[in-house]
Amino acid sequence: MPELPEVEVVRRGLATWVAGRRIESVEIRDPRSLRRHLLGGEDFRGQLKGATVVDAVRRGKFLWLPLSDATADDGGSPHTALLAHLGMSGQLLVEDPGQPDEKHLKVRLTLSPAPGLPDELRFVDQRIFGGLAVVPLVPTYDGGPGGHGARPLPLIAADAKHIARDPLDPFFSAEAFHARLHTRRTGLKRALLDQTLVSGIGNIYADEALWAARLHYARPTDTLRRTETLRLVDAVRDVMTRALDAGGTSFDSLYVNVNGASGYFDRSLSAYGRAGQPCARCAEDGRTSIMVRESFMNRSSYRCPYCQRPPRNARW
């Protein structure tokens, strides 16, 4: 389940193995993975064929590869990008053409040869919540670069324009986040999952950060004290940084792997999936409290009933 750390691991892989290479051919195995590309598969193929990947940029969980077209009048300065969202189960794999097709292979790009590097970029996606599209690059109006890995040009993929900065973005402002929480009338976990308020957080890291910050998911956002917001932002940064380190170390082959999360999952989760198990923090303090799973927003939430107690005026 890719959240920010997993997507960032993929971005780094793409920047290393794909940037600088030309797209020679495009094979569409399942057009459902191109739903975001409104002009259809033939247009998608036409826009990619012959273009050169310039970079790999991320904003929240959105990832894009700015494209240059050497035949363009302006000398090839990127004004479009190949946008990818991994959804629930998407993978971007750099592989040798000899590797057998994955069961859920959706799109295959053949890249110009590069010494010692595999020549295919494959999009694999079991549940098809993710997808690819070629989209315009448009100016950002929130200052600074488009996101991690961006060049100084303040350009962002059009489909990611509404996505807020993430807590690891150097331009992220915890003060501005706190102010926006106070304009909202909703619960804290909803706000954490709202990618227009803060990006990169999914269900797993939301539960992890709330547990680390000792906050309940139904806490009304407009009652958060500044110190609580800062504690929460610190917790998000901490859990993401640790996940990034874990995913980053396992990524050293010629293989861009979104499943870099797996090692992290098994070892380091304190809340998510731990229903029925003791709260680690309470255990350290000599208490025994058992983590609970609650259904919320049509998904699961995990919390410690002792250190994450329901607030007054809970907002679900």
Next chain:
DNA sequence: CGCTACTCCTGCGCGC
């Protein structure tokens, strides 16, 4: 515009 519920999609694990 703010907020919430619904929907898309497949594979797996469980109970009967």
Next chain:
DNA sequence: TGCGCGCAGGAGTAGC
């Protein structure tokens, strides 16, 4: 053994 159901959830959008 096989069937049906619940669960997993990111994000766009319909509707209030």
